[in-house]
Amino acid sequence: MARHLEDEHIPFPILVGDIGGTNARFWILTDVYAEPREFPHVRTAEFPTIDQAIQDCILDKTAVQPRSAILAVAGPIKSDEIPLTNCDWVIRPKQMIANLGFEDVLVVNDFEAQALAAASLSKDDREPIGTLAETSLASRVVLGPGTGLGVGGLVYSRHVWVPVPGEGGHVDIGPRSKRDDQIFPHIERIEGRISGEQIICGRGIVHLYRAICAADGIEPRWTDPADITSHGLEHTDPVAVETLELLATYLGRLAGDLALIFMARGGVFLSGGISQKIIPALKLPAFRAAFEDKAPHSALMKTIPTFVVTHPQAALAGLAAYARTPSSYGVSHDGRRWRKG
Numbered sequence: 001m002a003r004h005l006e007d008e009h010i011p012f013p014i015l016v017g018d019i020g021g022t023n024a025r026f027w028i029l030t031d032v033y034a035e036p037r038e039f040p041h042v043r044t045a046e047f048p049t050i051d052q053a054i055q056d057c058i059l060d061k062t063a064v065q066p067r068s069a070i071l072a073v074a075g076p077i078k079s080d081e082i083p084l085t086n087c088d089w090v091i092r093p094k095q096m097i098a099n100l101g102f103e104d105v106l107v108v109n110d111f112e113a114q115a116l117a118a119a120s121l122s123k124d125d126r127e128p129i130g131t132l133a134e135t136s137l138a139s140r141v142v143l144g145p146g147t148g149l150g151v152g153g154l155v156y157s158r159h160v161w162v163p164v165p166g167e168g169g170h171v172d173i174g175p176r177s178k179r180d181d182q183i184f185p186h187i188e189r190i191e192g193r194i195s196g197e198q199i200i201c202g203r204g205i206v207h208l209y210r211a212i213c214a215a216d217g218i219e220p221r222w223t224d225p226a227d228i229t230s231h232g233l234e235h236t237d238p239v240a241v242e243t244l245e246l247l248a249t250y251l252g253r254l255a256g257d258l259a260l261i262f263m264a265r266g267g268v269f270l271s272g273g274i275s276q277k278i279i280p281a282l283k284l285p286a287f288r289a290a291f292e293d294k295a296p297h298s299a300l301m302k303t304i305p306t307f308v309v310t311h312p313q314a315a316l317a318g319l320a321a322y323a324r325t326p327s328s329y330g331v332s333h334d335g336r337r338w339r340k341g
């Protein structure tokens with residue numbers, strides 16, 4: 001069926017929101033060209049509902065009444081009631097239209113928003129890992145370790161960027177080296193298997209650290225992932241140093257697999273709260289070595305750039321880029337756009 005441009009257009013002013021488990025972030029875009037109006041982070045725990053938070057922290061603080069909202073959320077969008085992962089808020093678009101003055105509400109997946117950002121981030125908003133600093137107009141992948149492990153694909157086809165939301169953080173990850181063979185039996189499993197998210201996220205870092213301790217018969221000292229990465233970066237604890245090196249290795253291994261799946265010649269972008277905090281560890285040889293270790297395609301892998309996303313509000317930047325030029329993106333509205341009347 002033909003794409004109808006008038007149907008894709010979302011009317012300005014537009015409220016864009018990145019609704020996380022702990023923080024929600026909002027911008028208002030008054031028109032296609034204006035710089036976004038930014039608002040302070042909203043702590044989700046401080047408001048009983050998202051409608052209350054938007055009313056008190058955004059609408060009451062500006063004379064601009066947004067006509068539309070585009071919201072990125074962690075969790076599946078299956079019905080008119082969208083519960084959030086890791087937070088008590090439920091998004092009810094019909095209620096938002098009735099009570100907050102919106103005409104149009106679109107809800108997308110948080111890693112779709114991250115993928116939209118990967119299409120539009122400038123060089124200032126990304127840090128290359130490895131020697132390749134340029135990217136090309138080609139498919140990309142976003143991989144973000146945070147509370148969980150999010151993955152988004154971004155397929156470039158017929159001059160359009162198509163974000164592909166999925167559950168790629170839950171693919172299996174397996175041992176590769178002799179050291180892996182010693183450590184993997186001790187990694188905490190989920191229903192018998194070791195998925196990416198069992199290792200590459202906040203609690204996964206603790207699993208990995210504890211598995212190394214168990215393999216070596218050492219009493220664990222740290223329970224907070226931030227302690228492990230900081231002692232690893234500062235070289236003040238040898239097990240933390242190895243944890244960080246193996247974290248970089250496994251992140252590289254999975255990033256390489258995803259690059260193969262999407263043929264992501266445009267690059268792999270590491271987002272999420274953790275990547276930015278461990279950039280020095282990712283710049284050591286382990287990450288790229290694991291990324292490129294994909295026989296028979298090592299030569300191909302050497303041509304694919306990898307970056308850490310350093311933009312502080314990448315998801316909002318991605319939503320804003322989409323809101324300004326929706327025809328450049330193949331964002332599906334099916335079952336997740338609600339309009340007045």
Ligand SMILES: Nc1ncnc2c1ncn2[C@@H]1O[C@H](COP(=O)(O)OP(=O)(O)OP(=O)(O)O)[C@@H](O)[C@H]1O
Pocket residue numbers: 019020021022023074145146147148201202203205225226227229230272273274277
């Ligand atoms: N310095 C650090 N090193 C390793 N892990 C960290 C560090 N700081 C925080 N973490 C872990 O990162 C996770 C939080 O990640 P992140 O900041 O990406 O949150 P998030 O999932 O995006 O949350 P929200 O959805 O509210 O934005 C927690 O598990 C936390 O323990």
